[in-house]
Amino acid sequence: MEAKLKQANISKEEALKLRENFKTNYLETWAKLAKENIFFKEEFTEILDDSSKPEYKWFLNGKTNISYNCLDIHLPDKAEKTALIFEDEAGNSEHISYKELHQRVIRFSAYLKDIGIKKGDRVCIYMSLCPESIIAMQACMRIGAIHSVVFAGFSAHALRDRINELEAKVLITQNGFTRKNKSIELFKAASEAILENDSVTNLLLFERMKNNNELNSRTEKLISELDIKVNLVEEEIRDNKYQDIEKLSSIEPEWLESNETSFILYTSGSTGKPKGIEHATAGYLLWTKLSSKWVFDLKDDDIYWCTADIGWITGHSYVTYGPLANGATQLIYEGAPNSPEPNRFWELIEKYKVSIFYTAPTAIRSFAQWGLEYIEKHDLSSLRLLGSVGEPIGSETWNWFYEHIGNSKCPIVDTWWQTETGGVMITSLPGAEAAKAGVAGPALPGISAEISPESLLYISKPWPSMLKGIYKNPERFHQAYWSKIEGSYLPGDLASQDEDGYISIGGRNDDVINISGHRMGTAEIETALAKSPLVSESAVVAIPHAIKGQGLVCFVILSENTSNDSEDKQKELSQKLSEHICYEIGAHARPEKIISCPALPKTRSGKVMRRLLQEIAQGKEPSGDISTLEEKSILKDLLKNI
Ligand code: WTA
Numbered sequence: 044m045e046a047k048l049k050q051a052n053i054s055k056e057e058a059l060k061l062r063e064n065f066k067t068n069y070l071e072t073w074a075k076l077a078k079e080n081i082f083f084k085e086e087f088t089e090i091l092d093d094s095s096k097p098e099y100k101w102f103l104n105g106k107t108n109i110s111y112n113c114l115d116i117h118l119p120d121k122a123e124k125t126a127l128i129f130e131d132e133a134g135n136s137e138h139i140s141y142k143e144l145h146q147r148v149i150r151f152s153a154y155l156k157d158i159g160i161k162k163g164d165r166v167c168i169y170m171s172l173c174p175e176s177i178i179a180m181q182a183c184m185r186i187g188a189i190h191s192v193v194f195a196g197f198s199a200h201a202l203r204d205r206i207n208e209l210e211a212k213v214l215i216t217q218n219g220f221t222r223k224n225k226s227i228e229l230f231k232a233a234s235e236a237i238l239e240n241d242s243v244t245n246l247l248l249f250e251r252m253k254n255n256n257e258l259n260s261r262t263e264k265l266i267s268e269l270d271i272k273v274n275l276v277e278e279e280i281r282d283n284k285y286q287d288i289e290k291l292s293s294i295e296p297e298w299l300e301s302n303e304t305s306f307i308l309y310t311s312g313s314t315g316k317p318k319g320i321e322h323a324t325a326g327y328l329l330w331t332k333l334s335s336k337w338v339f340d341l342k343d344d345d346i347y348w349c350t351a352d353i354g355w356i357t358g359h360s361y362v363t364y365g366p367l368a369n370g371a372t373q374l375i376y377e378g379a380p381n382s383p384e385p386n387r388f389w390e391l392i393e394k395y396k397v398s399i400f401y402t403a404p405t406a407i408r409s410f411a412q413w414g415l416e417y418i419e420k421h422d423l424s425s426l427r428l429l430g431s432v433g434e435p436i437g438s439e440t441w442n443w444f445y446e447h448i449g450n451s452k453c454p455i456v457d458t459w460w461q462t463e464t465g466g467v468m469i470t471s472l473p474g475a476e477a478a479k480a481g482v483a484g485p486a487l488p489g490i491s492a493e494i495s496p497e498s499l500l501y502i503s504k505p506w507p508s509m510l511k512g513i514y515k516n517p518e519r520f521h522q523a524y525w526s527k528i529e530g531s532y533l534p535g536d537l538a539s540q541d542e543d544g545y546i547s548i549g550g551r552n553d554d555v556i557n558i559s560g561h562r563m564g565t566a567e568i569e570t571a572l573a574k575s576p577l578v579s580e581s582a583v584v585a586i587p588h589a590i591k592g593q594g595l596v597c598f599v600i601l602s603e604n605t606s607n608d609s610e611d612k613q614k615e616l617s618q619k620l621s622e623h624i625c626y627e628i629g630a631h632a633r634p635e636k637i638i639s640c641p642a643l644p645k646t647r648s649g650k651v652m653r654r655l656l657q658e659i660a661q662g663k664e665p666s667g668d669i670s671t672l673e674e675k676s677i678l679k680d681l682l683k684n685i
Contacts, residue, residue, distance in 0.1 A: 051474020053337050058475040061488035073101075073489065073507060077329050082116055083107045084298040087325070091505065097525040097532070098512065099505040101326035106298040109305055109328045110152075110184040113367035114145040115296075125372045128346070128395055129174050132221050132378025132387075139174055141370070144181075147174075149291045152182035154280055158245050160213060162187030162297050165307070167211040167243075169193045169202055169233050171220040171377050172352050172362070175249045179215050180353065180363050184305060187297030191307040191319070194354025195220075195227065197629040199235035205309055208319060208515065210242040215276075217249040218262045223379045226258055234265045246273045301325030307514050308356055310462040311563045312523060313535075313554040315570030319514030320462050326507030327360075328368065330466040334487065335365030338456050339399050340428055340473050348374040348392070349401040349430075355561075356462040357432055360508075361401060365466070380406060385413035389421035400448070401430035401458075403560040404440050408590045411443045418447055428473055430456045433560030434592045435548050438481030445480070459483040459548050461534055462562070463524070465508030468492060469546050485544045492538075492546060493531075499552060500538040501531040554653075556585040556593050561631045565653075568595060568634070571627035575620060577601055582643050582651045586635070586660045594635035596660035597624075598681070601639050613639065636660070638684050646671045659685060 053061070064072040070090040077087070087105030117124070122142040130136040139147075160166060166188045170176035176192075183190040191209055193202050206214060216233035219226045230248060237243045246269070252258055266273045285291070299305070305324045309317040335341055339361075347366050351357035366373045374395050380388050388410070392400065410418070429449050436444070436457050445455055455478050459469040469492055471477065471484035478484060486492035491504040502509075509532065513520040527533050537549035551557070554565040565583040572581040580600040588594035599620065605613060617637040624632050638660075644652045652672060655665045659681050669675065 051472070052340050052342070053472050053475050055475045058472050058488060065489045069504065073329075076333060077102055077105075077325065077507070080332055081107055081325060081329055082112055083325070087301060093505065096530070097505075097521065099509065100302045101323065101505075101507045102301040102329075105301040105325050107301065107325050107328065108185065108187075108296040108298055109324060109364060110148060110181045111296045112328055112332070113181060113364060114141060114148060117141045117370045118145060121370050124370065126367060127174055127177065128372065128374045130374070130376050130391060131173070132224070132382055137174060144174075144178070146288050146291075147178050148181045148185060149288070149294070150280055150285045151178055151276075152185040152296075153285060153291050153294060154276070155182055155188065155213070156186055158213070158274065160186065160188050162299075163304075164188045164213070165209040165211040166190050166213045166215065167193060167202075167206050167209060168353075169195060169197075169214060169216045169229060169236075170249070170353070171195050171217065171222075171227070171229070171251075172358065172375055173217075173220070173251065173377050174375070175217065175251065176353050177363050177375070180306075180359075181367075185296045187299050187303070189304050189307055191309070192353050192359070193309070194352060194629070195229055196354070196631045198626055199232040200627050201629055202232060202236040203240070205317070205319075206236055206240060206243065209307065212242060213245045213247060214243050215247040215249075217251045219252045219255070219258050220377055221252070222377070223382045226252065226255065228258065228261070230262050231265060234269055237271065243271065246271055247276050248273055249276050299324045302511065304511065306359065308359065308462055310356070311555055311567055312519075313564055313566060315564070315566040317564075317567065318516070318519065318523070320510050321512045321514050322465055322508070323511045326509070327465050328364065330506065330508030331360040331365035332368035334466040335361060335369050335371070337472060337487065338458060338467050338470055339401065339430065341366065341369045341371045341399070343370070345371060345398045346374060346395050346425070347371050347399040347401075348376075348395075348397045350376070350380075350388075350403070350406065351401075351432070356465075357401075360466050380409065381413065384417065385410075386417035386421065389418050389423060392423055392426065393421045396425035398425050399428045399430070400426055401432065403433040404431055404436040405434065405559040405590060405592050407431065407436070407440050407444050407448075408592075410448070411440070412590060415447060423448060423450065426450075426453050428456070429453050430458060432458045432460070434557045435550065436481060441480040454478055457481075457483045459536075459546070463510040463534065464502075464506075465510065468502070468506075469548075471545070479545055482541070482545045482547045484546065486546065494538050494540050494546070495528060498537045498539060498549065499528070499533060500536045500546070500548070501528045501533050503531045505532075556595070558585075558588075558593050558595065558631065559591045563628075563632060565595075567628065568597065568624060568632060571624050571632075572597060572599060572620065574627060575623045577603075577616065577620065580643060582653065582656055583634075584653055584657045584660055586657060588635065595632070596656075597634045597637045598643060598656055598660075599637060599639050600642065605639065606641070638681075640677075640681050640684055642674065642677050642680070644677050644681070645673050647673050656681075
């Protein structure tokens with residue numbers, strides 16, 4: 044298995060040494076790594092300030108810039124090296140060198156400054172995975188503006204809530220893009236999201252589908268109806284003043300103190316309201332750079348491909364920042380894995396000779412279902428390392444991935460981490476530590492993962508890429524992560540550890556669920572349902588799903604009694620509510636089933652008994668103790684409706 048990794052970036056001996064160094068000299072080891080791996084304009088004066096826990100401050104008083112560390116530092120020796128290989132669903136492609144990427148980023152950052160964006164301003168990005176969105180993120184970083192990327196699958200409603208909380212000054216979007224051969228009209232949702240908003244001063248539009256006349260005339264009409272200025276970015280940037288690259292290069296990037304906010308990314312928690320996770324600068328940069336190098340064993344001649352979208356943390360840490368900080372060449376692909384055919388990914392791996400492939404279990408389960416015939420006709424021998432992220436992979440899917448994609452030769456890194464942790468926390472180091480099927484692995488060197496007697500995973504020491512807070516909500520930050528185990532960070536996952544120190548992740552311990560690797564809260568779906576006049580109460584549970592990992596089942600009590608309605612009518616109602624969820628959140632939250640019921644099973648104190656609903660949703664007779672159930676007759680009614 045280690046055949047393809049003879050000289051891994053971290054050898055077995057180096058891994059042992061690193062672990063030893065962290066054990067004996069925790070802070071000094073981090074400091075040494077920071078000095079070796081990051082360009083600081085001004086050196087830090089203190090490694091860790093823990094005087095106001097849990098608001099830890101790393102590399103105090105250091106001044107740096109993330110984008111500078113991703114681009115400028117490579118210009119002396121990697122200017123002509125390809126940074127991004129982009130391909131869209133239709134097969135149009137683009138190669139962008141480090142020099143060109145740098146130029147496009149400085150141009151766009153100068154433009155952002157010209158329209159009045161300053162350090163600390165929030166900029167919302169609602170775009171597909173394409174060079175322009177990566178450039179937009181990097182440009183924000185360069186001028187110290189705080190970007191908040193909203194996954195392009197989120198609805199106008201969800202986008203609006205985020206923009207409003209952020210009080211964003213700018214929304215950057217595009218007219219649309221193609222996925223599964225359909226036009227996704229982002230501008231339409233973006234323009235809806237800023238109606239009745241007074242913080243956004245500019246709506247920036249990239250016309251990525253310039254040739255789509257129908258879409259363009261719809262966009263033009265929408266623009267004429269808006270009472271806000273829409274900037275056609277590409278046109279405006281063609282202005283002479285953005286062509287003098289030498290002059291633009293001489294503009295200093297904004298040097299941020301290590302702990303100033305670099306970006307905010309919303310994620311789901313156990314309440315109805317998503318949390319704006321705020322990350323710092325130097326620590327985040329250090330760990331995304333180091334973990335990319337260690338975990339993906341990035342080498343100069345690798346072609347690295349992470350399939351995550353920029354709308355999620357994986358697309359931040361392991362597309363936009365980590366690989367570029369390492370000067371790697373990476374592939375980015377805008378379309379769906381099965382469009383036009385289910386061989387699309389394998390075609391891309393063969394075409395670009397991808398050597399490192401990082402994807403999600405839900406995708407792997409789909410590949411397995413689509414069949415080997417789509418894989419076998421492609422030469423995947425360029426692959427040398429595989430990675431998985433986002434949900435438990437399970438040994439069956441792990442083995443399938445290992446055998447059919449890695450040809451039983453490539454190590455797999457099953458990486459456990461979260462939006463909040465900034466980078467990978469638990470996985471085996473390829474070339475140094477053997478992986479075990481379905482087991483994430485040991486904590487990475489420098490990461491102190493432990494497990495409580497109640498099987499709760501926790502991190503007992505602060506680490507550089509830890510979240511710095513929840514935007515506008517310090518109480519929730521304290522309460523959600525730091526209140527259960529004294530002095531430790533609690534991610535909310537269950538885990539167990541074997542005799543070798545390898546950690547298996549056992550799913551969540553809260554109401555956070557994972558649908559096709561998309562993190563969601565059941566309370567978020569319930570909040571969305573509550574906004575429908577058709578619903579008076581609801582309870583949402585997750586059930587196992589063969590491809591998506593988990594699927595949603597919503598139990599709803601309707602405002603009006605519909606029990607005498609025809610089956611067709613009831614179906615129509617279900618459909619309506621399903622659409623309502625997509626409208627409030629996005630199509631990725633579409634439930635598997637909506638079950639209307641006269642009442643929900645509750646305890647005497649009024650708490651919904653989710654455990655029972657979970658069993659019922661799977662068509663099982665409720666097992667275990669039901670003595671606390673207030674009205675036992677409810678169960679019969681519920682089972683009747685399944
Ligand atoms: C889950 C994604 C098992 C976990 C990077 C975590 C995983 C949540 C794994 C974070 C893995 C992520 N094995 N479970 N390798 N990776 N998870 O914030 O429940 O979108 O808490 O970050 O995904 O999801 P998030």
